[in-house]
Amino acid sequence: MEVTPLLVYGDNLEECHKFCELLIDNAGSSEFTFLSNEGTSTLPTYVFEHKNSLKIGLRICGRYKDWEQNSRPSIGHEAPDIIVTKLNEKEQEIFSTEFNEAISAGNNAWQRYPRVSQAARKKIPFVYTVPITDAEIYDGELRSFRHPNIIFQIAQLILMAEESTPSLTFYTDSPWYNQALNKGKAASNVFFTDWPQKYSRFVFSIISKSIGIKTHISEEIIRYGLRNMLLSINEFISDFKILEDHSFHENIDDTINVFIDYINNNIEKNRLYDEIDFLNGFKKETVIKKACFYNKTSSTSSKFKDEIQPKIKYKKSRNKKEFENFARFWGIEGIDGDEMTKKEMLSFIKEPENAQKIPLSYCKNNMVGFIYNTSKFTNILKDAYALNEEIDELNDLESLLFLPIAGYVQDTGGPAFSRPDKGLVRLINDVFYERISDNALVILYSELIPSDWKQKLSSAFNETDEYPTNNLFRELSLFSDYVISDKHEELMVIENED
Amino acid sequence: MKIEELNEIVPTNISEDYIISAIRNLFIGMDDWFVSYCNPPSGSWKKILLKKDDYIYRQVGAKRGVRNYKRPDIGVQCWGEEGRLTLLLIEAKLQRNDWDDQLPKKLQRYYEGFENDYSSYGVRGNPFRFKRKLEEKEWETIESEEERIWFQSIDVNYIFGFVYKIGLETDYLDLSNHKEWMSDQAKKIDEPVFFMGLVFTEKLKPKFLFAFSEDFPEEKKSKFEDEFPTIDPSVYQSSFKDDF
Numbered sequence: 022m023e024v025t026p027l028l029v030y031g032d033n034l035e036e037c038h039k040f041c042e043l044l045i046d047n048a049g050s051s052e053f054t055f056l057s058n059e060g061t062s063t064l065p066t067y068v069f070e071h072k073n074s075l076k077i078g079l080r081i082c083g084r085y086k087d088w089e090q091n092s093r094p095s096i097g098h099e100a101p102d103i104i105v106t107k108l109n110e111k112e113q114e115i116f117s118t119e120f121n122e123a124i125s126a127g128n129n130a131w132q133r134y135p136r137v138s139q140a141a142r143k144k145i146p147f148v149y150t151v152p153i154t155d156a157e158i159y160d161g162e163l164r165s166f167r168h169p170n171i172i173f174q175i176a177q178l179i180l181m182a183e184e185s186t187p188s189l190t191f192y193t194d195s196p197w198y199n200q201a202l203n204k205g206k207a208a209s210n211v212f213f214t215d216w217p218q219k220y221s222r223f224v225f226s227i228i229s230k231s232i233g234i235k236t237h238i239s240e241e242i243i244r245y246g247l248r249n250m251l252l253s254i255n256e257f258i259s260d261f262k263i264l265e266d267h268s269f270h271e272n273i274d275d276t277i278n279v280f281i282d283y284i285n286n287n288i289e290k291n292r293l294y295d296e297i298d299f300l301n302g303f304k305k306e307t308v309i310k311k312a313c314f315y316n317k318t319s320s321t322s323s324k325f326k327d328e329i330q331p332k333i334k335y336k337k338s339r340n341k342k343e344f345e346n347f348a349r350f351w352g353i354e355g356i357d358g359d360e361m362t363k364k365e366m367l368s369f370i371k372e373p374e375n376a377q378k379i380p381l382s383y384c385k386n387n388m389v390g391f392i393y394n395t396s397k398f399t400n401i402l403k404d405a406y407a408l409n410e411e412i413d414e415l416n417d418l419e420s421l422l423f424l425p426i427a428g429y430v431q432d433t434g435g436p437a438f439s440r441p442d443k444g445l446v447r448l449i450n451d452v453f454y455e456r457i458s459d460n461a462l463v464i465l466y467s468e469l470i471p472s473d474w475k476q477k478l479s480s481a482f483n484e485t486d487e488y489p490t491n492n493l494f495r496e497l498s499l500f501s502d503y504v505i506s507d508k509h510e511e512l513m514v515i516e517n518e519d
Numbered sequence: 520m521k522i523e524e525l526n527e528i529v530p531t532n533i534s535e536d537y538i539i540s541a542i543r544n545l546f547i548g549m550d551d552w553f554v555s556y557c558n559p560p561s562g563s564w565k566k567i568l569l570k571k572d573d574y575i576y577r578q579v580g581a582k583r584g585v586r587n588y589k590r591p592d593i594g595v596q597c598w599g600e601e602g603r604l605t606l607l608l609i610e611a612k613l614q615r616n617d618w619d620d621q622l623p624k625k626l627q628r629y630y631e632g633f634e635n636d637y638s639s640y641g642v643r644g645n646p647f648r649f650k651r652k653l654e655e656k657e658w659e660t661i662e663s664e665e666e667r668i669w670f671q672s673i674d675v676n677y678i679f680g681f682v683y684k685i686g687l688e689t690d691y692l693d694l695s696n697h698k699e700w701m702s703d704q705a706k707k708i709d710e711p712v713f714f715m716g717l718v719f720t721e722k723l724k725p726k727f728l729f730a731f732s733e734d735f736p737e738e739k740k741s742k743f744e745d746e747f748p749t750i751d752p753s754v755y756q757s758s759f760k761d762d763f
Contacts, residue, residue, distance in 0.1 A: 022521070022522045023520065023522075024520060024521075028528065034537065035539070035540060035543075035557065038540070059525075061724045066525055080528055083536060084534060086532070087536070088530050108520070196577065196648070196649040196658035199660075200660070
């Protein structure tokens, strides 16, 4: 039997089986029919036939690590759950996916993000599956419901527009759905029960395209995915907008059409929301421009926690006097606690000319600070740390992205870089860098940061793309312009060529 | 490309993954048995499924295995004729040297808890929250308290498996030595344990060599002996002797 060969690799063998079973069970929704397994039970070769009689052989190849380094498929440093390749004279990656059976708790979600990003950057179609809702259980008891963090979907929309490549989230069913819906912790109008059929249809359409069969199915499924992503984002940020000239509420199909144009390379102008109007985000809610006051909390013992955080963090619980002092500290004049109510004071500092004086953030991601009053911020850093004079460069900047992360954690084998933090750096880079500011400062505040951190960062920065390492320092070298180690009270300026 | 050529594509390394997959496939193919649990990366450490009557019950919120207890790589279940649940807890390793005679106790503690360790409650104590009919995909919320805790209310028989990789049949394999080692361990242990070694063909099809401890239930032993594709060590060795 002659077949067009396709190979399925994964994080583990069972993931490969799961992927192929999903295609077999739902092949009826595509233009392919499942014929037989021509391999073994451990390493099957599934044969499917297209309606035009062309046969494909989907060979399970198991885990990446069971192959020699030079013969493994790759879409970047992070190995996703599945990579499908096409075997011609040269093996070529055509599709990648990540299955999430559960919604990760807190920061753990960040570490999966690089898999999403790297696929898009390599222009490999990607599907991220995640339950529509989930529950946190502790000692057998229900603690709370979770919904997927929408910053992932926002990042995927940006990646799709920038790379003209589909990067979709498919929401999967969850037994918790009805309970979570009653508590407002699940998106109410997102389609998910039909995800296996849509998923299978999409994968087969990608396969079809890769082997030269014309199909319109991929566009139909991209529309399905986009609609669900937009609806889900909207569930948790009301009245959002990601295109400069389109409100999603006015016409969802129009917004979807713009993204289809991006994917088909039919659009020249970058219509993604740019750096205008950010401060109006207090009133006019937009997606990455929906401003709020910066209030990230860190409990890790550090100078960042003790000396910097109290000065930059907005706390609702402040009394009027403290509120007034906080506003005055950041240079807001004309605020008077004796004459104004707290509500009036808040409205006053939300005026664009005032708001930009204090640290801001994006309301669904308070991990990153947007600093416009860079001279005040520089002074805070200088008061906290004994840094070299290079810190004064920050004074001259119009704006700054500020990302404080622990950076290192205690692992079973000793101190190690934090994988969630590494993922977060990439996420902040993709979503905010250049849209808010093209200058970024990272503070590493873990006391486990190694003493040779500058050397590590320098090596990561200087390495070639051919053999790049996969660690936090590599991500930092691609994102940051300035890095401070809290423990060592050292600053490193990265001389990016841009 | 011819399908035969495509089937020639096999990985260069046989990891624990292939052992786990082979065992899972064995039990998926047996009517009385149900694969109830798979440890990551093959499954989710949070989720245990159990089959009872016409339903699959789903328990979430299992726990990580630490200190005095250990999560099995695979957990399979079987209902006996007398209506008693048997759980077979299997550990898969790349080499036989990883065998630890405390393993059965540690695996059982994952389900039953460990009385001297407050943090080590057994996962059997977690109530079920959902069930679904065998042929259906949709989960129903379980309302009845009695139904939610049936797993902790019944008696369970535990039996154990230790499975390891022997190697590729194209390598020189002294299977008699492995058979002897398994028989020795089986004699020494006073728990119901089966030892199993896996030999893979060139195309990674598994074959099994095994031994049972004296306490292993006779009817289950017979069933496994009938169902598992076995290899005869003496035949194997003689064929290799010819080659060498």
